[in-house]
Structure formats: C-alpha cells, structure tokens
Amino acid sequence: xxxxxxxxxxxxxxxxxxxxxxxxHTPPGKPKLTSCRSPDKETFTCWWEAGSDGGRPTTYSLxxxxxxxxxxxxxxxxxxxxxxxxxxxxxxxxIWVNYNITVVATNALGNNFSDPVxxxxxxxxxxxxxxxVTVGVLEDEDGxxxxxxxxxxxxxxxxxxxxxxxxxxRVKLEEAEEWEEHRAGQQKMFNIFSLHSGxxxxxxxxxxxxxxxxxxxxTASYVKVPDYIPRERSMWILIAVFSAFxxxxxxxxxxxxxxxVKHCLLPPVPGPKIKGFDQQLLKKGKPEEVFNSLVVQSFPxxxxxxxxxxxxxxxxxxxxxxxxxxxxxxxxxxxxxxxKSQSDNDSGRGSCDSHTLLMEKCGGVESKDESSYEEPExxxxxxxxxxxxxxxxxxxxxxxxxxxxxxxxWPLVFSPSIHGSSDNHHYGTLxxxxxxSTSEITYSxxxxxxxxxxxxxxxxxxxxxxxxxxxSEYRHSRSPSTGVLYHWEAQHxxxxxxxxxxRNLERQxxxxxxxxxxxxxxxxxxxxxxxxxNQLVLKPLSSHGRGPSQVQFGxxxxxxxxxxxxxxxxxxxxxRQREMAEAGQYCDYREKEGAEAERYPTxxxxxxxxxxxxxxxxxxxxCLTTSGYVDTVPTMPTF
Amino acid sequence: LLTLSxxxxxxxxxGERILASAAPxxxxxxxxxxxxxxxxxxxxxxxxxxxxxxISSDLHSEFxxxxxxxxxxxxxxxxxxxxxxxxxxxxxxxAQRLAREELTEVILKLLVAWKDPLWxxxxxxxxxxxxxxxxxxxxxxxxxxxHELRKGVEKVADKMQHxxxxxxxxxxxxxxxxxxxxxxxxxxxxxxxxxDLLYCFRRDSNKVQNYLKILKCRIVPENGC
Numbered sequence: 001x002x003x004x005x006x007x008x009x010x011x012x013x014x015x016x017x018x019x020x021x022x023x024x025h026t027p028p029g030k031p032k033l034t035s036c037r038s039p040d041k042e043t044f045t046c047w048w049e050a051g052s053d054g055g056r057p058t059t060y061s062l063x064x065x066x067x068x069x070x071x072x073x074x075x076x077x078x079x080x081x082x083x084x085x086x087x088x089x090x091x092x093x094x095i096w097v098n099y100n101i102t103v104v105a106t107n108a109l110g111n112n113f114s115d116p117v118x119x120x121x122x123x124x125x126x127x128x129x130x131x132x133v134t135v136g137v138l139e140d141e142d143g144x145x146x147x148x149x150x151x152x153x154x155x156x157x158x159x160x161x162x163x164x165x166x167x168x169x170r171v172k173l174e175e176a177e178e179w180e181e182h183r184a185g186q187q188k189m190f191n192i193f194s195l196h197s198g199x200x201x202x203x204x205x206x207x208x209x210x211x212x213x214x215x216x217x218x219t220a221s222y223v224k225v226p227d228y229i230p231r232e233r234s235m236w237i238l239i240a241v242f243s244a245f246x247x248x249x250x251x252x253x254x255x256x257x258x259x260x261v262k263h264c265l266l267p268p269v270p271g272p273k274i275k276g277f278d279q280q281l282l283k284k285g286k287p288e289e290v291f292n293s294l295v296v297q298s299f300p301x302x303x304x305x306x307x308x309x310x311x312x313x314x315x316x317x318x319x320x321x322x323x324x325x326x327x328x329x330x331x332x333x334x335x336x337x338x339x340k341s342q343s344d345n346d347s348g349r350g351s352c353d354s355h356t357l358l359m360e361k362c363g364g365v366e367s368k369d370e371s372s373y374e375e376p377e378x379x380x381x382x383x384x385x386x387x388x389x390x391x392x393x394x395x396x397x398x399x400x401x402x403x404x405x406x407x408x409x410w411p412l413v414f415s416p417s418i419h420g421s422s423d424n425h426h427y428g429t430l431x432x433x434x435x436x437s438t439s440e441i442t443y444s445x446x447x448x449x450x451x452x453x454x455x456x457x458x459x460x461x462x463x464x465x466x467x468x469x470x471x472s473e474y475r476h477s478r479s480p481s482t483g484v485l486y487h488w489e490a491q492h493x494x495x496x497x498x499x500x501x502x503r504n505l506e507r508q509x510x511x512x513x514x515x516x517x518x519x520x521x522x523x524x525x526x527x528x529x530x531x532x533x534n535q536l537v538l539k540p541l542s543s544h545g546r547g548p549s550q551v552q553f554g555x556x557x558x559x560x561x562x563x564x565x566x567x568x569x570x571x572x573x574x575x576r577q578r579e580m581a582e583a584g585q586y587c588d589y590r591e592k593e594g595a596e597a598e599r600y601p602t603x604x605x606x607x608x609x610x611x612x613x614x615x616x617x618x619x620x621x622x623c624l625t626t627s628g629y630v631d632t633v634p635t636m637p638t639f
Numbered sequence: 640l641l642t643l644s645x646x647x648x649x650x651x652x653x654g655e656r657i658l659a660s661a662a663p664x665x666x667x668x669x670x671x672x673x674x675x676x677x678x679x680x681x682x683x684x685x686x687x688x689x690x691x692x693x694i695s696s697d698l699h700s701e702f703x704x705x706x707x708x709x710x711x712x713x714x715x716x717x718x719x720x721x722x723x724x725x726x727x728x729x730x731x732x733x734a735q736r737l738a739r740e741e742l743t744e745v746i747l748k749l750l751v752a753w754k755d756p757l758w759x760x761x762x763x764x765x766x767x768x769x770x771x772x773x774x775x776x777x778x779x780x781x782x783x784x785x786h787e788l789r790k791g792v793e794k795v796a797d798k799m800q801h802x803x804x805x806x807x808x809x810x811x812x813x814x815x816x817x818x819x820x821x822x823x824x825x826x827x828x829x830x831x832x833x834x835d836l837l838y839c840f841r842r843d844s845n846k847v848q849n850y851l852k853i854l855k856c857r858i859v860p861e862n863g864c
Contacts, residue, residue, distance in 0.1 A: 042731055068719060094729040096842050098718075122845055161856030161864050162731045162849070186863055210689065211696070211845070 026054035027110025031103045033117045037126045040155040041095060041163055041209070044088050044121050045081040048103045048114065056107035062086040067098035095121050125212035127165060128153035130205045135223040138191075143230055146171070146192040146223060150205045153215065165207045168214075174200040174222070198227045677798050678862065681855040684791040688851055691784040692844040694777050699837040701774055720839030721831060722752045727846055734853050740805045743796050746850050749843050750789035757782035760836055781840070788847070804858055 029051020038044035050060060062075035075086035086101075099121075103114040130150040137144050148169055156163045164186065170179040171192055184190045184205075195201070201224075204217040254261055675683075725748050728734035734742065761778040799805045831839070856864035 068723075090730070090732070095731075096727070096729055096846055120842070122842075157731065159856065159860075159864055160731065160735065161852035161854075162734075164852060164863075211692075 025056045025107075025109050026052075028052065028054045028056075028058040028105035028107045028112045030112045031060055031105045031114040033101060033103055033114055036101070036117070036119045036124050037213070038093075038121050038124050039126065039128055039153070040157060041121060041125045042090050042157075043093050044119070044124060046075075046086045046088075046101055046117075046119070047081070048084050048086075050084060051105060051112065053105075054107050054109055056109060058105050058107040060084060060103055060105050062101060062103045064099050064101040066094065067100070093121055097121075123211060125163070125209045127156045127163070127207055127209060127212070127215045129215045129218040130167060130207050131218075133203065133205050133218045133221050135201070135203045135221045137223060137225060141231075142193070143228055144195055144197075144225055146195065146201060146203070146225075147189065148192065148203050148205065148221075149189040150218070151188060152207065156207075156209070164210045166210065167205060167207045169203060169205040170217070171201055171203050174202055179204075195225045197225060197229070200224045676859075677795070677802065677804075678855075678859040680791070680795050680798060681851070681859055682862075684788065684795055685848065685851050685855060687784065687788050687791060688844065688848040691781065691788060692841070692848050694781050694784070695837065695841040695844050698774060698777050698781070699841045702834055702837050718835050718838065719831075720835070720843070721756065722749060722839065722843055725749060725752060728850075731853075734850060735857075739799070739854060739858065742850055742854050743792070743799070743805065746792055746847055746854075747789065747796070749847055750785055750792065753785050753840060753843060754782070754789070756831070756836060757785055757840065760833065763833070792851070799858065 031048050031050050033046055033048045036044055036046035046062065048060065048062070050058065062078075063072050064075070065072045073092075076089065076092055077087040078085065080087040097120070099119040100116050101119055102116045105112045105114075131153055133148065133150040135146055135148045138147050139145075148171075150167070150169075152158050152165050156165060158165055166186055167184040167188065167190075168181060169184055169190055170181045172179045173196060182190060182192075192201075192203075200222060202220045202222055204220050206215045206217045208214045725745065727745055727749070728737055728742075737745070757778070761775070761782050764775050764778050796805065800807055
C-alpha cells in the first residue's frame with residue numbers, strides 16, 4: 001500500500017506540472033490601441049500594443065464600425081503598416097465619420113477585447129516631413145542671409161485645397177545648443193538674417209495641417225556662411241576712430257592753452273581791494289598794523305557841517321611858573337584831572353576836559369610818561385602861551401617842567417586813533433618859531449574840527465566879561481578870527497581826534513618879545529588861520545592888538561571863573577571864584593550835572609554835535625585849584 | 640436707388656473686417672464701389688469659416704472638459720446630427736467629383752441648417768449654468784458667424800455666376816431651401832443634446848471650410864493651392 005501511495009504521488013507529481021502547465025495558458029491579455037494617424041486625410045493607420053499573450057500564440061484582429069451603423073468590419077490590411085497595425089485605404093476611409101475601433105486578441109484559450117476608440121480621421125492628420133529642404137546663402141546690401149525653401153510632403157494634397165499645411169523651421173549654429181524657431185505660415189520659403197560670419201548653420205523644417213499634428217522635423221541641412229564684416233560694425237569702427245582722433249586733437253589744444261583755459265573756467269578770485277590794506281602785512285600776522293593801515297587819513301569823512309564842530313576858544317595863557325607850579329603840584333597831589341579818557345582811546349574826549357588848567361598840570365605829569373610826547377617848550381615866565389596839546393591819547397600833556405611857563409595842556413580833543421594819523425598830530429609841543437615876531441601858535445586840529453566851510457559862531461558872554469577882568473571869551477572861531485578861546489565842541493565824529501597839537505611856536509624867550517608878561521600872565525591867542533595841515537595858526541592877541549585888554553598878566557586883576565564842568569547841555573558850569581588861585585582852594589568842584597555852581601551857559605556851541613556832545617565831565621575827585629580863571633572848556637564829545 | 644445704396648455699401652464693406660458680405664460687389668466694375676476679385680472673396684470667406692470652426696472647437700473642448708464628466712457617454716454612439724440628411728461628400732474624391740454648383744449648394748445648405756439651432760443653443764446657454772460668460776459669448780458669436788458666412792458664400796456664388804463659372808441653378812437656394820431644411824431638421828434638432836450639437840457643429844464647420852477651400856482651388860487656384 002505504501003508503495004502504491006508513493007507511486008501515485010510520483011505520478012501525480014509528474015502529471016500535475018504538465019497539467020498545471022497547461023493551466024498557465026490563459027486568454028491573451030488586453031490589447032491596447034496606441035494611436036491612429038492619417039498622413040494625408042485620405043488613409044489612416046492604427047497601431048496597437050499587445051497585452052500578455054497568455055502563453056499561447058495569440059492573434060490580433062481589429063474590428064470597427066462606423067457611426068450610426070451597426071455593421072462591423074474588420075481591418076482590411078494588417079501588413080502594410082507593419083506589425084500590430086491596421087491600414088485603412090482610401091476606399092475604406094471616410095472623412096467626417098466617426099470610427100469605433102476595437103482590437104481583439106485571440107488565442108487558443110480565449111480572446112480579449114481592447115477598449116474601443118473613437119476616431120475621426122479629420123482630427124488625426126499628421127503629415128510627413130516637408131521635402132526638398134534647400135538652404136542657400138544670398139547677398140544683399142546688408143550682408144549675407146540664408147534662404148530656406150522646401151516642398152510639402154508628397155502625400156499631402158495641398159494643391160486641391162484638401163489639406164492646408166502650415167510650416168515651421170528652426171535654425172542654429174552647429175556648435176550652439178538652442179534652436180531658433182520660426183513660423184513660416186503657408187509659405188514654402190523663408191529668409192534668415194543677421195548671421196555670424198563664417199559660421200555653419202543647421203536648418204530643419206516641419207509642417208502641420210490646420211487641425212492636426214506636427215510632422216517630424218526634416219533632416220538637418222547644413223550651410224556655411226562666408227566671412228564678411230558687417231557694415232554696421234564697420235561704420236561704428238569708423239566713427240570710433242574718428243571721434244578718438246578728434247578727442248586727441250582737443251586734448252592737445254587744451255594742453256597747449258592750459259593757462260588760458262584754466263583762467264576761463266576757474267576765474268581767479270579777486271582779492272580784496274581795500275585802500276591801505278596790505279596783504280603782505282596781513283600775511284605776516286600783525287593785525288594791529290594792518291588795521292592801523294586801514295585807517296584812512298581822510299576818514300572820518302569831513303563833515304560839511306562844521307557847525308557841529310564847535311570849538312571854543314582856545315585859551316592860551318602863560319602862567320607864572322611859581323604860581324602854577326604849586327598848583328601843578330597841587331594838582332598832582334590832588335590828582336590829576338585827567339580825563340578818564342586817557343585810558344579810553346575811543347572816547348575822543350579830550351583827555352582833559354575843561355579844567356584845562358588843571359589838566360595841564362595833570363597832563364604835565366602824565367605827559368612825561370608819554371612816549372610820543374614832546375616836551376613842550378615852555379615859556380619861561382613869559383606870557384607866552386604855551387599850549388601843548390597832547391594828542392588825542394587823551395593825555396593831557398603838560399609840561400610843567402619848565403619853569404615858569406605853564407603849559408596848559410589842552411585836553412585833547414579826540415583821540416586815540418591819532419596814533420596812526422599823521423605825525424603832525426603827535427606832538428604836543430608848542431613850538432614857537434623863533435623867527436616870528438609874533439608868536440604864532442599853531443594848532444593842529446583835525447580837519448573835522450575845523451571845517452573850512454563853517455565858522456564857529458562867535459559868542460560873547462558878557463557875564464564873563466564882567467566878572468572877569470579878563471574876559472574869557474568863548475568864541476567859536478574856526479578860521480582865525482580874533483577869538484582866542486576856543487571851545488571845542490564835542491565832535492560828532494567818533495574819531496574826532498583831538499589831535500590838535502598846539503604848537504607853541506613861540507619860545508619862551510620869544511614870548512617876551514611879544515611883550516607878554518612873564519609867567520602868570522595870560523595871553524590870548526588869536527587864531528589866525530588854519531593852515532593846510534590843520535594847524536591853527538595862532539597869533540597872540542597882543543600882536544594883533546587884542547581887542548579887549550584881556551591880557552592882563554596881573555594876576556590879581558584877573559578874575560577868572562573856573563569852569564566846574566560842562567553839563568549835558570553843554571553848559572559850562574562855572575565856578576565863581578574870585579579868589580586868587582592861591583587864595584582859595586575851592587574844591588567846589590562839583591559834579592557836572594549836579595553842580596550847584598552857577599551855570600553859565602557857555603557859549604553856545606553853534607550846533608551841538610549831533611551826538612550830543614558831552615563835555616567831558618570833570619572828575620569829581622579832582623579839585624580845582626584856585627586858579628581863578630576860566631578856562632575854555634573843551635567839550636569833548638563823549639563817544 | 641442703386642447710387643444711394645452704393646456709398647452705404649462701401650462704408651459697410653470697409654467696416655466689415657471678416658466678411659464682405661454686407662456690401663454689394665461690383666461685379667461689373669462700376670465706378671465708386673470697391674472691387675473685390677473672386678480670389679479675395681474666397682479668401683475672406685475661407686478666413687471666416689476658419690474662425691468659425693476654431694470657435695466651435697473651443698466650445699466643444701470646454702464642454703467635454705467641464706460638463707461632460709458629470710454625464711455618461713452612452714448616448715455618444717447614437718449621436719445623430721440633424722444635418723445628416725444633407726448629403727455631403729465624405730472624401731476628397733467624392734468632393735472633387737461634385738460640380739461647383741453642387742459643392743456650393745452643399746455649403747449653403749449646411750450653413751442654412753445651422754442658423755436656428757445655434758441661436759437656440761445660445762439662448763439655452765444663457766439660462767444654464769453649465770457655461771460661463773465667455774462660452775456664452777462664443778456661442779453668440781458662432782451663431783452670428785454662421786449667418787454672416789452664409790451671406791458671404793451667397794455673394795461668392797453670385798460672383799461666380801456673374802463670371803460664368805457656375806450656372807444659375809443656385810438662384811433657388813434662398814428661402815425655399817432654407818424653409819425646407821429647417822422644417823426637415825427642426826424636429827431632430829430639438830432632440831440633440833448640447834454636447835451632440837457642439838460635436839455636430841464642429842464637424843460641419845470643418846466641412847464648410849474644407850469645401851470652400853476645394854472650391855477656391857478649383858476655381859481660383861492662384862494663391863495657396
């Protein structure tokens with residue numbers, strides 16, 4: 001039994017594979033129609049792919065039926081188009097008819113139908129490639145170009161209008177990667193421009209019906225473009241060369257005329273044109289000198305209205321030295337009535353104001369300090385009037401050194417800037433020309449002080465006359481009139497310089513010649529004229545026969561009233577003092593404005609300066625010596 | 640009356656970009672009117688038919704893409720175009736065998752047959768949501784083009800008749816034929832679905848275009864043939 005089982009098993013094992021093998025044969029797999037194409041819209045071909053064959057030889061057959069018809073037809077031609085294809089010839093092809101096509105795979109075990117496909121021939125047209133593609137190189141004025149021409153595929157009937165084809169071509173250089181495509185429409189010829197000279201081009205053409213598929217590209221046609229220079233490039237080369245040439249010429253010309261071009265493009269900056277301005281001096285770095293040089297001599301401009309420049313009388317007198325000296329000393333002791341303006345150059349004030357006498361003394365003290373100061377020559381005990389006007393440094397110069405002559409320093413009028421002014425104004429010495437018989441005192445006054453056009457008003461103050469034996473006349477006199485006393489009105493020009501230096505032209509010794517009493521006598525000087533150099537040419541009144549016998553050198557007779565000061569109204573504040581100088585030291589001196597002293601309106605200052613001249617205020621501290629005379633109070637403009 | 644109508648027709652002709660059907664053709668070369676050669680006329684009608692066919696193809700594609708998936712395809716096999724009764728050549732030889740007059744007649748028949756259905760289709764589409772406005776405009780344009788193309792082909796036929804190229808047997812094509820065809824196909828056209836209509840029209844517009852090309856290359860084969 002066991003052997004039989006084994007045998008059956010063996011047999012079964014032998015048979016089963018055979019049986020099983022027979023079982024592997026299956027009906028064929030499902031075929032599939034891949035595509036149907038018509039090259040000319042008159043015939044068409046369908047292709048299919050086979051499924052698995054199931055192990056048995058499988059046959060494929062294609063069946064179709066037209067739309068709205070149940071008649072099934074089988075493919076007429078399986079061979080023309082190759083394996084697994086079905087070719088429909090003209091007789092069997094209907095256009096605008098829907099074909100329903102099915103492929104059946106059959107083998108011994110069964111068959112298998114593919115999915116049906118609807119085909120309308122009109123929409124499956126794919127022509128062959130265009131034929132006779134020719135490419136040629138042609139020349140025209142712009143250069144060479146390619147002309148491509150072709151013909152429609154043979155099978156497509158375009159002549160009857162049955163098929164309408166549109167074409168497309170593509171071009172590239174042989175070594176290039178990308179194609180350049182062009183649509184050519186229905187034309188059978190095309191031109192390609194802008195070629196690379198010496199390059200080899202490849203051209204291909206294809207076509208398509210108006211509703212259909214593109215054909216394959218035709219085989220490439222090669223063409224070589226001959227070498228040439230593009231006209232456009234040659235023109236640019238010419239332009240570039242020409243412009244470079246012109247540029248070189250221009251550069252050369254400009255280089256030759258470098259300086260003039262530079263002058264034209266970058267005009268030199270004009271330097272400052274200031275009169276008196278010295279650039280070299282500026283470069284050296286001394287501003288003071290530079291600015292000093294800027295001071296024009298004619299500046300400040302001369303005012304045409306010299307009315308403002310009221311100059312009081314210059315009182316020139318010579319005091320006895322002995323008398324004066326102590327006074328001077330007193331003065332010094334007390335303190336010099338020095339105008340404060342000494343330190344203030346800008347004030348233009350006379351260094352000493354009206355207490356000129358006093359100031360003189362003071363000035364005399366200071367004067368020694370003045371470097372630029374010249375020792376005035378003093379009339380020694382003579383009546384020569386010495387005036388030494390210090391220059392505007394507000395230094396009242398006084399040189400009381402000399403013995404008897406008392407030098408009164410007139411407060412200098414103005415000031416400070418006189419430094420730069422002409423040297424004429426520097427000194428304060430009174431020089432007396434020896435040769436002159438008459439003593440002339442030259443006062444150098446700035447122009448503005450004595451404008452020639454105006455004349456100072458002439459005033460008399462009778463009061464003074466009465467009180468004073470010797471009257472001090474306050475007269476404004478510009479041009480040399482008989483006025484002796486000058487009252488300088490404050491200058492309205494800030495830079496009115498009180499540079500008058502009164503030069504005492506007389507020497508002391510000569511003063512005697514004048515007949516002037518020595519020392520303590522006072523002499524009136526008459527301004528004769530103002531010479532060119534703004535110098536007052538004074539003449540002692542004695543020489544001219546002074547009117548009033550002012551020259552009273554007798555001290556006792558003389559009764560002068562001291563000027564206390566000048567108030568803001570340009571009023572001289574006189575101090576009534578009858579005492580002799582030695583007798584009383586009245587330091588009644590008051591402040592200007594608040595002075596209790598009687599006010600005597602000084603001579604009217606013609607016109608007060610526009611700025612409101614202010615007489616230099618007498619210093620409080622100073623105490624007038626009892627000189628008993630009235631000095632002219634130069635009103636110094638306070639600026 | 641003719642002189643008055645001529646300037647108006649010239650203006651209309653100038654404005655007509657696609658088809659010169661509105662203006663009378665100066666077949667006799669009268670002064671003051673624009674003379675169009677037969678070849679020009681053919682070119683114009685062929686261009687017009689090409690545009691008509693492209694619109695119909697677009698509409699059909701849209702329909703198949705957006706609308707059809709929701710419906711089944713069972714009815715496709717039994718598609719029946721209302722113009723099936725019109726005998727049309729189905730091949731090149733068949734078309735070439737037809738006489739010029741017959742070919743022209745077929746063209747005209749087809750164009751006449753589609754005027755009303757297309758108008759109806761457009762009306763239906765406006766009320767439906769299947770199509771967007773763009774498609775609706777295409778449908779409208781399609782129906783308008785059919786009308787214009789028919790008039791253009793009639794002009795061409797007139798010209799050909801004047802030129803003696805065809806006989807005068809076409810004169811009876813206007814209203815009686817139209818009535819007949821419309822009456823014949825009216826019932827059937829109502830049964831057509833929209834998809835079938837579009838399918839049928841696409842095909843028929845292609846036929847018209849093709850027939851015109853054949854006619855042109857047979858009669859005036861100068862350019863493009």
